[in-house]
Amino acid sequence: MLKNTAIGIAIGLLVMGGIWGLVHLMGDSRPEPDLIAENTPGDSRGVMDLICELELDLDGQLALGIKENEPSRITMAQIDFEKKSGWYQGRIAISESRSGTLQLVGTRLKVYRPAMFQRFGVMITGEEFVIDRKTGSFVQSLNLKDGRTVKLIKGTCAKVIKPPF
Numbered sequence: 001m002l003k004n005t006a007i008g009i010a011i012g013l014l015v016m017g018g019i020w021g022l023v024h025l026m027g028d029s030r031p032e033p034d035l036i037a038e039n040t041p042g043d044s045r046g047v048m049d050l051i052c053e054l055e056l057d058l059d060g061q062l063a064l065g066i067k068e069n070e071p072s073r074i075t076m077a078q079i080d081f082e083k084k085s086g087w088y089q090g091r092i093a094i095s096e097s098r099s100g101t102l103q104l105v106g107t108r109l110k111v112y113r114p115a116m117f118q119r120f121g122v123m124i125t126g127e128e129f130v131i132d133r134k135t136g137s138f139v140q141s142l143n144l145k146d147g148r149t150v151k152l153i154k155g156t157c158a159k160v161i162k163p164p165f
Contacts, residue, residue, distance in 0.1 A: 044104060049162075050077040050131070052088065052138050054155035060142075063150045064120040077131070077138075077157060079109050086111035086129075092119070092140075092152065094127055107134040115143075122146070131157050 055072035077088035079102060086109065087099040094100045100113030112128040126143035140153035 044081045046081060048079040048081070049160040050079070050088075050157040051075075051160050052077050052155050052157040054090065054138060054140075054153050057139075057151045057154045060150045060152035063148075064122065064142075064152065066120060072155070077129075079111070079131070088129060088140075090153070092127075092142075094129060100128065108132050129153075 052075050053072055054075055056066070056070050073090070075089045075093075077086065078096070079086040080099075081102070083099075084102045085099040086102050087094050087096045089095070094111060094113050098113065100111040103110045103112065109131045110128060111130075112126065114126050115124050117124055123145035124142050125145050127140070128143075129138060129140040131138050136156045136158055138153070138155045138157045139151055141149050141151050143149050
């Protein structure tokens with residue numbers, strides 16, 4: 001009885017090992033596609049849709065005297081390599097209807113738009129966001145009339161992979 005159980009366990013382990021080996025042998029050896037799938041400037045073409053989880057940067061919040069505590073939020077962003085522009089959604093954002101100018105700096109995608117509006121008691125002269133394709137980090141900054149640059153929003157973005165249906 002004990003001999004039959006041991007033989008059954010051994011056969012079961014051999015079958016499981018064989019299945020595991022086949023799965024890994026036949027599986028795709030390439031890493032999962034993500035934000036850095038096309039991280040070289042020469043490969044940057046078309047449109048990149050991103051989903052980002054963003055929150056207020058505490059230092060920026062204090063610098064601008066923002067009292068409200070905003071919860072983190074999920075939002076969309078898009079980089080259009082053909083039009084050399086980009087945008088992201090939000091209350092303080094470079095919107096789709098008024099997108100900014102895209103600049104590629106290594107693995108970083110920098111989108112800038114000049115501005116001239118009053119908010120938080122200061123004059124804002126420019127706004128930009130930078131997404132690092134290597135790390136997925138997102139930072140949105142405001143340029144103020146007094147010469148300061150305040151990082152207001154930070155977070156992480158990932159490339160949206162659209163299913164084939």
